[in-house]
Amino acid sequence: MSEFTTFRHITIGQYLPYGSPVHRLDARAKLVMFLVLVAVVAFADSYTASLLLLIVLLSIVYLSRIPVRYALQGLRPALPWIAIFATLQLLFYKGRYGPEVCSVFWSWGFIDITTCSLRVVTLMVPRLLEFMILISLLTLTTSTTELTHGLEGLLSPLKRLRFPAHELALVFTIALRFVPTLAEELEKIMKAQASRGADFGEQGRLRFVQRTRNLIPLLVPLFLCALRRAEDLSLAMEARGYVGGRGRTSFVQLKSAPQDYLALALVLSFCAFILLYDFTALDELVIGTIGNLIRGSSSLIAH
Amino acid sequence: MTAIIQARDLHHTYLPGTPFEAVALQSVNMEVGEGEIVAIIGPTGSGKSTLIQHFNGLIRPQKGKVVVNGQDLSDEKVDIKALRRQVGLIFQSPQQQLFEQYVGDDIAFGPRNFGLDKEEVRRRVRKAMEMVGLSFEEFKDRLTFSLSGGEMRKVAIAGVLALEPKILVFDEPTSGLDPATSREFLAKISELHNIEGITIILVSHNMEDVAQLADRIYVIVGGRSVLNGTPRQIFSQPELLRAYGLDVPQVTQVMHGLWNRGRHMRTDLLTVGEAEQEICRYFGFGQGEAD
Numbered sequence: 001m002s003e004f005t006t007f008r009h010i011t012i013g014q015y016l017p018y019g020s021p022v023h024r025l026d027a028r029a030k031l032v033m034f035l036v037l038v039a040v041v042a043f044a045d046s047y048t049a050s051l052l053l054l055i056v057l058l059s060i061v062y063l064s065r066i067p068v069r070y071a072l073q074g075l076r077p078a079l080p081w082i083a084i085f086a087t088l089q090l091l092f093y094k095g096r097y098g099p100e101v102c103s104v105f106w107s108w109g110f111i112d113i114t115t116c117s118l119r120v121v122t123l124m125v126p127r128l129l130e131f132m133i134l135i136s137l138l139t140l141t142t143s144t145t146e147l148t149h150g151l152e153g154l155l156s157p158l159k160r161l162r163f164p165a166h167e168l169a170l171v172f173t174i175a176l177r178f179v180p181t182l183a184e185e186l187e188k189i190m191k192a193q194a195s196r197g198a199d200f201g202e203q204g205r206l207r208f209v210q211r212t213r214n215l216i217p218l219l220v221p222l223f224l225c226a227l228r229r230a231e232d233l234s235l236a237m238e239a240r241g242y243v244g245g246r247g248r249t250s251f252v253q254l255k256s257a258p259q260d261y262l263a264l265a266l267v268l269s270f271c272a273f274i275l276l277y278d279f280t281a282l283d284e285l286v287i288g289t290i291g292n293l294i295r296g297s298s299s300l301i302a303h
Numbered sequence: 304m305t306a307i308i309q310a311r312d313l314h315h316t317y318l319p320g321t322p323f324e325a326v327a328l329q330s331v332n333m334e335v336g337e338g339e340i341v342a343i344i345g346p347t348g349s350g351k352s353t354l355i356q357h358f359n360g361l362i363r364p365q366k367g368k369v370v371v372n373g374q375d376l377s378d379e380k381v382d383i384k385a386l387r388r389q390v391g392l393i394f395q396s397p398q399q400q401l402f403e404q405y406v407g408d409d410i411a412f413g414p415r416n417f418g419l420d421k422e423e424v425r426r427r428v429r430k431a432m433e434m435v436g437l438s439f440e441e442f443k444d445r446l447t448f449s450l451s452g453g454e455m456r457k458v459a460i461a462g463v464l465a466l467e468p469k470i471l472v473f474d475e476p477t478s479g480l481d482p483a484t485s486r487e488f489l490a491k492i493s494e495l496h497n498i499e500g501i502t503i504i505l506v507s508h509n510m511e512d513v514a515q516l517a518d519r520i521y522v523i524v525g526g527r528s529v530l531n532g533t534p535r536q537i538f539s540q541p542e543l544l545r546a547y548g549l550d551v552p553q554v555t556q557v558m559h560g561l562w563n564r565g566r567h568m569r570t571d572l573l574t575v576g577e578a579e580q581e582i583c584r585y586f587g588f589g590q591g592e593a594d
Contacts, residue, residue: 016322016432070321191361192400195392196462197416217412220402224448 003140014180015143021259022064023141033267034138040271041130046279047286051128056270057133064141071128071136075129082128086121128288139176146254148173152245153254166245178229185225186218193217307356307368307502308335313367315353315438315526326435327353328526330367335470338504340496341515342534345523346548351506352395354523358504359390359424374471388417391468395475397459398452406450406458407443413466424465431465434499435491453484467475471495472504489516495507514552514573522547535571554578 017023038058043048061068091111102116142150148169155165190200198217315328319460335341345351356362357369360376360383369376372389403409407428414424422441429439435457442458463471464548476492477485488511495501507513513520513534520537522530524547530537538544538551541559550556558570558578568585572578582588 013325067322073321125329189392189400192392192394192397193355193412194361195359195387195394196400196413196466197387198412199384199416217400221400225399 014140016066016070016140017143018065018141020063020065020067020141022060022137024259025263026254026256026260027142027146028153028239028254029149029256029264030138031147031154033264034134036268037134038131040274041127041134044127044274045123046283047123048279048282049135049274049277050123050130053130053274057130057137060137061133064137066136066140071133072129072141073189074136075132077130078132082125086124089124090117090121093120144173144176147176149250164245166248170188170245178226181229182222182226186222189218189221189225305337306334306511307337307372308504309333309368309370310354310357311368311370313354313357313364313369315350315365316355319365326526331526331528332519333528333531335502335504337501338496338502339518340493340505340516342505342507342517342520343523344507344510344520344549347508349523350526351523352474352528355392355474355504358470358472359387359392359518361392384417389464389468390470390472391463391466392472393460393463393474393476395478396456397463398455400459400462401447401455402449405443406437406445407439409447409458410465413462417466419452427465427467428461431461434464434495435461435528436469436487438459453480456480456488459571468501470502470504472506474506475508476505477507477509485512487491492516492570510538510550511554512554514555524548534573538573539571 037053041053044053058068061071085298090113092111093114093116102114104112104114105118106113139147152165152169155163155168159165194200198214200214200218310331310333313328313331315326317323317327331350331354333341333343333354343351343354344359353362357364357376358371360381364377367576371386374386376386401409403412410428410431411424417425419427428443432439432442437454437457442454447455447458473492477488480488492503492505493516496503503516505513505516517534519531520534521528522537529547529594530540538555541551541556543575544550551559552573554575554577555570555573558568558572558581561568562570566585568581572581
């Protein structure tokens with residue numbers, strides 16, 4: 001693979017028009033489900049709940065016909081950071097986490113690895129996976145137009161309080177719309193500078209000052225290009241008579257159908273279940289079984 | 304004539320294995336001799352830009368072979384940085400790559416990347432600026448972003464020339480330029496070829512430019528190299544070129560039109576000068592009368 005195509009792998013903002021049942025859901029319903037699921041993923045603090053969430057999300061990915069590998073591709077550049085966070089939390093996490101009382105597992109100087117820090121790290125990995133899947137699911141199955149209209153629709157009750165729902169939705173669409181464009185532009189600039197002998201990331205991973213200075217030949221042209229595009233865009237919008245949200249009608253009319261309410265009801269009740277059910281007993285069962293399996297297999301090997 | 308660039312059965316697919324997979328090249332064969340001017344023409348999306356990015360190792364061959372200056376680029380061990388010093392690639396709208404505050408610094412970016420000493424960098428910047436027609440004393444301390452579009456393009460080209468490459472690859476060198484600047488740029492390109500002896504590869508949509516400059520032409524359609532030959536050979540097939548979404552120079556169209564109206568003059572003419580002479584010869588005008 002070429003060293004410059006990494007930016008094409010940004011999956012955020014790239015809609016895949018597969019027309020699956022997930023694609024056809026009302027954008028407003030999808031946004032609500034997305035927000036609720038994000039909250040639940042953030043709050044779920046048991047192994048079983050995390051596993052259940054992962055299974056449910058993967059089956060939604062399956063329903064949407066998006067290749068799972070593709071949905072997770074955006075995770076790759078984040079992997080080193082995840083590894084760093086996991087190590088830090090494993091070594092320095094001091095608090096309590098979850099229902100159990102922490103017991104020290106291993107200790108050296110001021111570093112304590114407790115059962116709690118182990119738990120935090122073990123739960124972090126599926127949680128990040130779930131966040132990634134959620135974001136990919138939303139953006140890959142919903143076109144930016146639908147997304148904006150969904151957002152505007154959800155925020156429109158606030159318009160009475162002079163909340164700029166339309167403007168906010170527009171800012172959001174434009175930002176999403178230009179992620180792939182700017183990525184492409186960046187690739188072009190990188191290639192042009194590489195043709196003049198610039199190095200990106202090849203030498204000295206630890207020479208931060210040098211590496212930051214190497215970014216200047218990329219950032220200056222990229223910002224210029226972004227500003228030029230912004231100016232062109234605003235001119236083009238004004239030329240077509242754009243005056244803001246007041247009295248504006250839309251080609252896309254969001255209509256909620258029975259299946260939207262059904263999906264919403266299913267997701268909301270699943271979320272309520274995850275939040276309200278006490279998974280302690282199940283978790284202990286899971287850990288106990290895994291422990292027994294490990295003990296069993298090690299004794300088998302020992303024999 | 305020895306081949307300085309060779310592409311054999313070259314394939315390239317963007318983002319293979321994803322829903323955005325796109326085939327850009329499927330079997331391109333081409334050869335550029337040392338000291339030649341070779342033009343690559345083809346409709347939009349035919350893979351021309353992908354092809355030229357292979358020549359300085361921005362894209363490595365996925366399947367097939369690219370040999371530049373005796374080095375096989377499929378080989379992981381090839382020193383790509385050294386290669387980029389030999390093959391200068393000038394992208395479309397190169398003025399968009401400028402970033403330094405002062406013109407001189409921007410042109411010096413390339414030579415400095417290759418660790419040349421101060422005196423040598425200065426010599427190269429001066430020479431590169433003179434080659435594109437910018438006076439060193441006058442322009443080196445000008446603010447880059449206060450220049451006009453044409454001047455910025457000259458600075459960007461000087462930035463590549465300062466590497467003193469043996470081969471120069473231009474992607475659409477005259478797009479977006481006014482006729483006078485366009486003519487000036489083409490004259491500069493042939494000057495670089497004639498005086499510095501640089502091998503030149505040129506991607507263009509402008510058939511007039513190509514007819515005027517190129518020794519040989521490659522036609523790329525749908526990621527395949529479909530035709531190659533001298534401008535006279537290529538532009539003698541207007542029907543075929545039109546089927547590919549290309550065309551012949553306007554002067555050549557005029558000569559074909561005259562032929563069809565029963566004025567049997569030569570039709571294999573490519574430049575306005577050639578056509579003028581032929582028309583004068585046909586109608587029996589003397590040179591003085593034509594002027």
